[in-house]
Amino acid sequence: MYNFPVADDSLMSCRHCDLLQRLPELSPGESAQCARCREELWRPREDPLNRTLALTLAAAVLFAVANTVPMLGISVVGRSTATTVLGGVEQLWGQGMISVAVLVFVTAVLAPGLQIGSMLAIALEARRPRPRRWIAFPLRHYHYAQTWSMVEVMLLGVLVALVKITDYATVIPGAALFMLGGLVLILSAAQVTFDPRAVWMAIEWADESHGHSTGADADNPQP
Amino acid sequence: MSERAITAMRAGLQSCAGCGLLSRPGPEDDRGNCPRCDQRLSFRKPRSLERTWAYLIAAAICYVPANLLPVLTTTTASGAEHDTIMQGVVLLWSPTGWPLSLIVLFASIMIPSAKILALAYLAITVERGSIANTEQRVRMFRSVELLGRWSMVDVFVDTFTAALIQLQPLMSVEPGPGLFFFAAVVVLTMLAAESFDPRLIWDAVDESEVEYA
Numbered sequence: 001m002y003n004f005p006v007a008d009d010s011l012m013s014c015r016h017c018d019l020l021q022r023l024p025e026l027s028p029g030e031s032a033q034c035a036r037c038r039e040e041l042w043r044p045r046e047d048p049l050n051r052t053l054a055l056t057l058a059a060a061v062l063f064a065v066a067n068t069v070p071m072l073g074i075s076v077v078g079r080s081t082a083t084t085v086l087g088g089v090e091q092l093w094g095q096g097m098i099s100v101a102v103l104v105f106v107t108a109v110l111a112p113g114l115q116i117g118s119m120l121a122i123a124l125e126a127r128r129p130r131p132r133r134w135i136a137f138p139l140r141h142y143h144y145a146q147t148w149s150m151v152e153v154m155l156l157g158v159l160v161a162l163v164k165i166t167d168y169a170t171v172i173p174g175a176a177l178f179m180l181g182g183l184v185l186i187l188s189a190a191q192v193t194f195d196p197r198a199v200w201m202a203i204e205w206a207d208e209s210h211g212h213s214t215g216a217d218a219d220n221p222q223p
Numbered sequence: 224m225s226e227r228a229i230t231a232m233r234a235g236l237q238s239c240a241g242c243g244l245l246s247r248p249g250p251e252d253d254r255g256n257c258p259r260c261d262q263r264l265s266f267r268k269p270r271s272l273e274r275t276w277a278y279l280i281a282a283a284i285c286y287v288p289a290n291l292l293p294v295l296t297t298t299t300a301s302g303a304e305h306d307t308i309m310q311g312v313v314l315l316w317s318p319t320g321w322p323l324s325l326i327v328l329f330a331s332i333m334i335p336s337a338k339i340l341a342l343a344y345l346a347i348t349v350e351r352g353s354i355a356n357t358e359q360r361v362r363m364f365r366s367v368e369l370l371g372r373w374s375m376v377d378v379f380v381d382t383f384t385a386a387l388i389q390l391q392p393l394m395s396v397e398p399g400p401g402l403f404f405f406a407a408v409v410v411l412t413m414l415a416a417e418s419f420d421p422r423l424i425w426d427a428v429d430e431s432e433v434e435y436a
Binding site for chain 1: 421422
């Protein structure tokens with residue numbers, strides 16, 4: 001059973017307080033706030049698809065490297081060990097902390113990967129004159145990946161661990177540490193340029209048949 | 224705003240959490256799907272307060288062992304030492320390390336407890352239909368959403384400390400049972416915040432406007 005869409009694109013409700021309001025005409029860089037609770041309703045971006053694509057590609061490269069090269073090493077009296085992000089997860093798993101290992105894997109590797117992957121897929125697919133319907137899936141679930149993607153929190157955690165360990169051993173910061181620093185910056189820049197609402201509106205224009213049309217009500221949205 | 228505030232719900236419209244589209248449910252079914260992205264729709268998050276309470280109570284229960292049980296066990300030639308989160312904060316405190324110590328104190332002790340208290344306060348005031356301090360409560364919910372993720376810091380600190388310091392028989396660090404409960408607190412409070420529907424804060428205000436209009 002599908003709801004009947006409201007045809008008026010500028011009408012929207014605030015996601016925080018549900019106030020129904022009409023968006024003013026916005027040019028890129030301007031933003032509209034909710035009249036009641038000041039939540040940002042929409043901020044259209046300058047050239048969103050190209051910028052998101054460029055930044056997400058950079059993020060994907062950094063992410064791939066950050067997860068393959070050593071992140072942190074230590075040396076004590078001639079002995080040294082090093083670990084990658086996944087190495088930390090593996091170690092936890094081996095020590096029997098399976099659920100915590102899964103949590104670290106999800107927040108440090110899986111969710112950021114899905115976040116970068118879905119932004120990349122959306123930025124590529126939305127450039128086509130008629131984006132295909134599967135694009136709805138990453139668009140709809142993107143905010144879950146964003147909520148659980150915690151690269152910046154992990155970076156802070158690694159830095160604290162690094163300082164903690166300097167008491168016992170010589171710490172050798174690995175290349176992945178710098179990659180992660182770059183990734184945090186690039187990823188937040190990519191999130192800022194990413195504009196799901198613009199993509200949804202573009203899809204609507206391209207796909208007027210609406211797949212499973214219930215368009216009877218679309219012409220007269222108000223009773 | 225010159226005219227009286229009207230919500231999408233009062234206009235009979237549902238907004239999609241997945242794509243933001245406004246749509247009108249069919250006459251006999253107010254749990255339809257979004258015509259644009261297929262997401263299941265409802266006027267408010269279903270059973271929002273019950274789910275928030277369930278996660279909050281679970282988080283409060285896990286909060287106790289999370290702070291009492293050791294998160295790290297350090298084994299050296301001279302024996303084993305067990306550290307709780309608070310002891311970790313104290314250990315980090317040094318003339319050079321105190322800013323990090325404060326970060327960990329803030330992220331691991333203050334954020335989780337403040338989050339549980341804030342969400343409980345929000346849930347109670349919504350249940351009582353409070354219309355006071357709406358602005359402050361909304362700001363409170365936004366900070367909970369924004370800051371909550373940072374309490375994961377300690378999980379990462381302990382993960383990578385334990386992963387690196389494996390220099391048997393010289394010295395080794397193992398994660399302790401407290402880490403499991405602490406991670407549970409972080410996840411449960413994030414789920415509680417996710418379950419809470421901030422629109423409920425405003426619904427009481429809308430109802431009072433109807434009464435006195």
